[in-house]
Amino acid sequence: MVRRLSVVGLGPGDPRHRTSAAETAVREADVVVGYQPYLDQCADLITTDRVIVGTMGGEEDRARQAVELAARGHRVALVSSGDPGVFGMAGLAVTGIAALPVDRRPELEIIPGVTAALAAGALVGAPFARDFACLTLSDVRTPWPVVERRLTAIAAADIALALYNPRSKTRTWQFDHALAVLRDHRGDVPVALVTDAARPGQRISLHTLSTVDPETVGMRTVVLVGASTTRRVGDWLVSPRDVPE
Amino acid sequence: MVRRLSVVGLGPGDPRHRTSAAETAVREADVVVGYQPYLDQCADLITTDRVIVGTMGGEEDRARQAVELAARGHRVALVSSGDPGVFGMAGLAVTGIAALPVDRRPELEIIPGVTAALAAGALVGAPFARDFACLTLSDVRTPWPVVERRLTAIAAADIALALYNPRSKTRTWQFDHALAVLRDHRGDVPVALVTDAARPGQRISLHTLSTVDPETVGMRTVVLVGASTTRRVGDWLVSPRDVPE
Numbered sequence: 001m002v003r004r005l006s007v008v009g010l011g012p013g014d015p016r017h018r019t020s021a022a023e024t025a026v027r028e029a030d031v032v033v034g035y036q037p038y039l040d041q042c043a044d045l046i047t048t049d050r051v052i053v054g055t056m057g058g059e060e061d062r063a064r065q066a067v068e069l070a071a072r073g074h075r076v077a078l079v080s081s082g083d084p085g086v087f088g089m090a091g092l093a094v095t096g097i098a099a100l101p102v103d104r105r106p107e108l109e110i111i112p113g114v115t116a117a118l119a120a121g122a123l124v125g126a127p128f129a130r131d132f133a134c135l136t137l138s139d140v141r142t143p144w145p146v147v148e149r150r151l152t153a154i155a156a157a158d159i160a161l162a163l164y165n166p167r168s169k170t171r172t173w174q175f176d177h178a179l180a181v182l183r184d185h186r187g188d189v190p191v192a193l194v195t196d197a198a199r200p201g202q203r204i205s206l207h208t209l210s211t212v213d214p215e216t217v218g219m220r221t222v223v224l225v226g227a228s229t230t231r232r233v234g235d236w237l238v239s240p241r242d243v244p245e
Numbered sequence: 246m247v248r249r250l251s252v253v254g255l256g257p258g259d260p261r262h263r264t265s266a267a268e269t270a271v272r273e274a275d276v277v278v279g280y281q282p283y284l285d286q287c288a289d290l291i292t293t294d295r296v297i298v299g300t301m302g303g304e305e306d307r308a309r310q311a312v313e314l315a316a317r318g319h320r321v322a323l324v325s326s327g328d329p330g331v332f333g334m335a336g337l338a339v340t341g342i343a344a345l346p347v348d349r350r351p352e353l354e355i356i357p358g359v360t361a362a363l364a365a366g367a368l369v370g371a372p373f374a375r376d377f378a379c380l381t382l383s384d385v386r387t388p389w390p391v392v393e394r395r396l397t398a399i400a401a402a403d404i405a406l407a408l409y410n411p412r413s414k415t416r417t418w419q420f421d422h423a424l425a426v427l428r429d430h431r432g433d434v435p436v437a438l439v440t441d442a443a444r445p446g447q448r449i450s451l452h453t454l455s456t457v458d459p460e461t462v463g464m465r466t467v468v469l470v471g472a473s474t475t476r477r478v479g480d481w482l483v484s485p486r487d488v489p490e
Contacts, residue, residue: 009367011264014266015265016264016265016266016269017264017265017266017357018264018265019256019261019262019263019264019359020260020261020262020263020265021259021261021262024261083359083363083367084367084371085363085366085367085370085371085372085373085374086363086373086374086377087374087375087486088371088374090367090370090371090374091370091371091374091483091484091485091486092486093371094370094371094478094481094483095478095483098478098479098481110367110368110370110371111367112262112359112363112364112366112367113359113363114264114328114357114358114359115363118328118330118331118357118358118360119357121330121357122254122328122329122330122335122355122356122357123355125330125335125336125339125355126329126330126333126335126336126338126339126355127330128330128331128379129330129331129332129333129335129336130332130381130387131378131379131380131381131395132331132378132379133376133377133378133379133399133404134373134376134377134378135376135404136375136376141486141487141488142375142487142488143488143489143490145490146488146489146490149402150376150402150403150404153398153399153401153402154378154398154399154402154404156398157394157395157398157399157402158395159378159380159395159399233339233340233343234343236339236343238336238339238340239336240336241332241336241337241386242386242387243386243387243388243391244388244391245388245390245391
């Protein structure tokens with residue numbers, strides 16, 4: 001009996017940015033579990049009829065189902081976009097498996113992928129060529145004071161930054177606030193907005209902290225914020241390798 | 246005439262973690278440029294006889310050659326491991342192209358890949374499931390006070406952290422110092438050492454900040470440092486999605 005759970009990162013969207021390991025895991029799965037947009041992203045790879053569609057926000061349920069099916073003897077692929085270890089499903093899969101009795105635990109493989117920050121960074125040049133951080137602005141699972149404390153420390157550290165989940169229809173003031181914190185600490189550095197990176201409808205625009213229009217930022221936007229050394233070079237952003245004292 | 250420079254990220258090592266876009270770019274190149282270990286990593290994809298071998302530390306030369314050959318009408322693949330935007334060649338390629346007269350500039354494509362931190366993270370669980378930073382400890386191109394200032398700010402921000410280039414045969418005290426800074430700010434959190442991630446000879450070990458043996462850390466090690474919320478779950482590390490106040 002094969003008991004295997006593969007937690008698969010499909011990359012940003014375009015099949016060109018999927019890895020062979022991700023493609024093989026989906027092809028070999030006899031059950032594929034995922035939120036519908038992620039299933040669409042790998043529809044060309046699915047060979048099984050057994051596909052379980054999760055819901056947005058239903059990550060715990062999805063992970064539990066995937067773990068349980070793997071424990072019962074299936075090869076399960078739990079798919080998501082980007083990298084499953086970055087704001088993804090890998091943690092829930094690990095804790096789900098660890099909660100099972102040892103003799104029921106499936107084999108677990110976490111398959112890394114190209115996360116949104118790196119896909120977006122490649123589209124605008126090399127904003128992350130030196131140190132960088134990835135931070136979510138969502139305060140759904142973390143109180144805002146914690147988010148703000150982290151953001152302030154990173155702003156002061158003067159390293160490039162990718163903001164995930166920057167703004168939604170109902171969660172709007174947090175992004176304005178984040179821009180203000182960043183401006184206070186590092187001046188008017190370059191910013192890139194990348195929406196739907198490597199997906200149909202991809203949009204890229206370059207700004208600075210003071211010229212970003214928050215209305216153009218949504219849940220599928222990654223906001224790339226330069227360090228004080230980051231320069232605009234034509235239509236590209238570059239963070240130099242050499243950092244002065 | 247095709248003038249194209251592809252800056253290609255080959256991922257951590259194992260061909261399983263290469264993307265289709267990376268594979269296609271190397272296959273279609275009529276010149277491939279890279280440091281020897283990176284050329285070895287894609288030897289199975291190279292279809293041209295024209296391969297230019299760079300040297301360690303010769304990144305500027307390599308980028309200049311690649312840009313010049315592309316400007317002269319070649320399809321050039323400039324290859325490296327991981328993601329070319331993270332401590333990689335993308336920035337040098339952008340600035341090299343921008344320095345050319347407009348009518349000589351080749352088309353540029355930066356092809357993202359799975360960077361070492363994410364490959365290593367997937368091997369040990371989900372240490373980066375919440376916010377994280379990637380930082381190099383090398384003080385070759387950045388003065389140590391700047392490195393230490395950044396490290397201190399990130400340590401205080403209590404986000405998970407991947408340390409690149411943590412230690413070499415001759416550059417040893419910096420890593421000891423970094424461990425001390427991290428211990429001062431976040432106590433004895435979990436640490437994973439991953440050497441040669443997804444390559445022959447891969448080694449993984451779990452520790453805490455106080456039990457890491459610096460002698461086991463080298464240039465091909467990525468050091469993953471948990472946040473204060475990161476937990477060891479069996480043989481895995483997990484940073485929970487929920488962060489308390």
